[in-house]
Amino acid sequence: MREQTLTAENAKATAKMLSEALPYLQRFEDAVVVVKFGGNAMGDDAAMAEFARDIVLMKQVGVHPVVVHGGGPMINEMLEKLGIKSEFVRGKRVTDKATVQVVEMILSGLVNKRIVQAIMDAGGRAVGISGKDDDLMVCEADDPELGYVGRPVEMNVQVLRDLYKAGIIPVVAPVATGMKDNETFNVNGDTAAGAIAGALKADRLLLLTDVPGVKDANGQVMTQITPEEIRRMIAEGVISGGMIPKTETALMAIEQGTRAVTILDGKVPNACLLELFTDHGAGSQIRSTEPRVKPHVRR
Ligand SMILES: Nc1ncnc2c1ncn2[C@@H]1O[C@H](COP(=O)(O)OP(=O)(O)O)[C@@H](O)[C@H]1O
Numbered sequence: 634m635r636e637q638t639l640t641a642e643n644a645k646a647t648a649k650m651l652s653e654a655l656p657y658l659q660r661f662e663d664a665v666v667v668v669k670f671g672g673n674a675m676g677d678d679a680a681m682a683e684f685a686r687d688i689v690l691m692k693q694v695g696v697h698p699v700v701v702h703g704g705g706p707m708i709n710e711m712l713e714k715l716g717i718k719s720e721f722v723r724g725k726r727v728t729d730k731a732t733v734q735v736v737e738m739i740l741s742g743l744v745n746k747r748i749v750q751a752i753m754d755a756g757g758r759a760v761g762i763s764g765k766d767d768d769l770m771v772c773e774a775d776d777p778e779l780g781y782v783g784r785p786v787e788m789n790v791q792v793l794r795d796l797y798k799a800g801i802i803p804v805v806a807p808v809a810t811g812m813k814d815n816e817t818f819n820v821n822g823d824t825a826a827g828a829i830a831g832a833l834k835a836d837r838l839l840l841l842t843d844v845p846g847v848k849d850a851n852g853q854v855m856t857q858i859t860p861e862e863i864r865r866m867i868a869e870g871v872i873s874g875g876m877i878p879k880t881e882t883a884l885m886a887i888e889q890g891t892r893a894v895t896i897l898d899g900k901v902p903n904a905c906l907l908e909l910f911t912d913h914g915a916g917s918q919i920r921s922t923e924p925r926v927k928p929h930v931r932r
């Protein structure tokens with residue numbers, strides 16, 4: 634016999650919600666959505682499982698999610714255990730030789746494989762790579778003050794297309810190779826996600842963090858922000874710390890052809906689904922102020 638676990642009322646609400654998602658499902662069919670999963674948004678195993686379930690659902694309904702992750706808090710924990718001091722300048726970690734080894738170990742190893750496993754546990758197929766694989770992301774030193782911190786200068790995103798077209802969800806650790814001497818670079822997760830979204834001309838870049846969005850000078854979350862407002866808020870210091878690479882990344886991704894970027898709270902249950910498939914939306918959205926030239930491009 635069929636088990637009826639929902640009350641009639643709840644069942645109706647669920648069916649209505651599914652029906653209301655139709656225009657969004659149609660709009661995002663075949664769309665490329667880059668999702669940056671920040672270390673602060675990751676939380677416990679239950680939160681990780683829920684994130685993975687949302688990503689697998691996206692894939693199931695015809696979206697091509699590409700996951701780019703962070704792991705700052707996990708890197709901090711290991712550096713502390715090893716007695717290596719660490720500091721941030723304008724939201725980026727000052728990275729010496731010893732630190733970059735720990736960064737690669739934690740991001741490409743521990744964090745990357747935890748996300749890959751969670752996606753597979755949710756019934757999806759996932760392959761974990763870093764910016765080094767197939768020369769996905771080739772970097773130069775970002776700023777001499779930061780040491781081995783990379784700024785992506787050459788993107789080779791075909792490997793991501795090959796994976797998502799084969800039904801596989803790529804999970805990317807933000808570690809990259811250098812242009813000159815094959816040195817290893819630590820790339821801020823937001824920067825990597827923006828460079829990937831820009832190179833793929835993604836339909837959406839979702840930056841999942843631990844705050845509900847970008848706050849104005851009064852602490853109010855802004856639902857819509859223009860590139861001009863971001864530049865002004867950074868100059869005035871209203872946007873600071875880790876929010877600087879996030880918003881700068883948003884600008885860069887949009888300049889390169891990403892259609893919209895949303896900064897949202899990854900700790901809210903089903904944050905990605907709320908943003909993509911409901912009227913409600915979530916977080917702060919940054920769109921190009923340029924008129925849209927082309928309609929949705931199918932891949
Ligand atoms: N204007 C702002 N609006 C929202 N958050 C801001 C703002 N300026 C600075 N922040 C800080 O940026 C942080 C998010 O960046 P970060 O900690 O690097 O996140 P993640 O680890 O998810 O990448 C927030 O927790 C907040 O403390």
Ligand SMILES: CC(=O)N[C@@H](CCC(=O)OP(=O)(O)O)C(=O)O
Pocket residue numbers: 670671672673702703704705706708724725726736782783807819820821822823875
């Ligand atoms: C250069 C730089 O800052 N790299 C970051 C990479 C990880 C990251 O971006 O993690 P979150 O997304 O969790 O902040 C770091 O070393 O912490």
